[in-house]
Amino acid sequence: MKHLITLTFAYLIASFSAMAQSPDDILGIWLNEREDAKIEVYKQNGKYYGKIVWLKNDKEDDGTTPNLDDKNPNANLRSRRVIGINILRGLVWDADDEEYDDGEIYDPRSGKTYSLYGYIQEDGKLFMKGYIGFSLIGRSTVWTRSSL
Numbered sequence: 001m002k003h004l005i006t007l008t009f010a011y012l013i014a015s016f017s018a019m020a021q022s023p024d025d026i027l028g029i030w031l032n033e034r035e036d037a038k039i040e041v042y043k044q045n046g047k048y049y050g051k052i053v054w055l056k057n058d059k060e061d062d063g064t065t066p067n068l069d070d071k072n073p074n075a076n077l078r079s080r081r082v083i084g085i086n087i088l089r090g091l092v093w094d095a096d097d098e099e100y101d102d103g104e105i106y107d108p109r110s111g112k113t114y115s116l117y118g119y120i121q122e123d124g125k126l127f128m129k130g131y132i133g134f135s136l137i138g139r140s141t142v143w144t145r146s147s148l
Contacts, residue, residue, distance in 0.1 A: 023093035025120050026100060029053065031146035038146055039087060048100060050088030052108075054148060058083060071111030082108050091116065105130045114138065 026048055030039050038054035058067055058081075067082040091103030101117035105128065114130030115138075121127050124145060131138025 021098050021120055023095070026091070026118075026126065029146045029148055030126055030143035032143050033141045038148065039143070041088065046092075048088065048091035048093075048103070049086050051086045052083050055083055067108075069108050069111075071108065073111050088116070091118070 024043065026041050027043060028041060030041060030050070031037075032039065036056040037052055039050040040053045041048055041050040043049075055067060059065060060067060068078060069080050069082055069085060070078045072078050072080075085106070085108060087106045087108065089104045089106070091100040093099075094101050099117055099119035103116040103118075104113050105116040106113045107130075114132055115135070116128055116130050117135060118126060118128035121142070126143040126145075127140065128143070129135060129138050129140040
């Protein structure tokens with residue numbers, strides 16, 4: 001009986017260890033919830049960032065003018081293309097909570113920047129929540145791993 005309990009305990013520990021996230025699980029290409037943009041998450045100086053690398057529709061309604069960051073509060077940045085913009089900035093891995101936090105997410109549709117935290121769900125999708133002030137109030141999104 002003791003042997004069975006020991007084996008069961010060892011199995012449970014191994015199972016929990018296998019489920020533990022690696023900080024770099026966030027790296028790669030992600031398709032946003034609207035399925036109209038792909039974001040490449042990369043690591044720089046111990047923090048995680050994400051830039052837009054693909055848009056379903058990279059042109060304005062006229063079909064020729066590229067989408068620009070025209071809602072940016074910084075007038076000097078309004079002429080830059082949306083593709084290539086870093087929309088995720090400064091995410092830090094919190095090993096205790098197994099989540100990424102202390103980051104920001106920029107919304108080029110509105111020109112607003114929000115505080116951000118997120119984590120990889122059990123199904124492998126990336127859950128993120130942008131908020132102002134308190135994380136209880138905000139908007140969440142779920143991204144799916146993708147490729148270019």
